[in-house]
Amino acid sequence: MDACKALGAKFELWQTAGLDPDRCPVRGLLDQIGDRWSTLLLCALAVGPRRFSALHRLIPDISKRMLTQTLRTLEADGLVHRDVRPTVPPSVTYSLTPLGRSFAGPLLGLVEWAETHFPAVLQTRAETKRAA
Numbered sequence: 001m002d003a004c005k006a007l008g009a010k011f012e013l014w015q016t017a018g019l020d021p022d023r024c025p026v027r028g029l030l031d032q033i034g035d036r037w038s039t040l041l042l043c044a045l046a047v048g049p050r051r052f053s054a055l056h057r058l059i060p061d062i063s064k065r066m067l068t069q070t071l072r073t074l075e076a077d078g079l080v081h082r083d084v085r086p087t088v089p090p091s092v093t094y095s096l097t098p099l100g101r102s103f104a105g106p107l108l109g110l111v112e113w114a115e116t117h118f119p120a121v122l123q124t125r126a127e128t129k130r131a132a
Contacts (some may be wrong), residue, residue, distance in 0.1 A: 042100065080100055081096070
């Protein structure tokens with residue numbers, strides 16, 4: 001079965017099962033990891049553990065408040081581990097958990113798709129603006 005048919009079949013199964021939107025695994029995960037900051041942070045942490053300041057340097061357009069909030073959400077979801085060392089000042093390092101590492105493969109597929117197809121998306125956006 002090709003991917004489109006399999007994906008459509010999954011969606012239809014959810015519909016016929018009367019899946020509660022609050023318990024939907026797709027919504028429940030994409031609400032958290034589908035934003036641009038979570039995705040970029042997961043990519044940055046795929047290389048290995050990093051400190052807060054290093055993550056901020058890698059993604060300079062994220063505010064420190066949003067970086068903190070996103071890391072906390074990823075930690076609460078079990079994708080990121082926060083390691084605090086009792087030094088002065090405390091040393092905090094973030095890394096992917098086994099669950100977070102298991103998401104690297106699917107995320108890599110999405111990143112590669114984006115790299116391949118982004119020029120076509122940009123072209124379509126431009127054409128749509130011209131036509132409007």
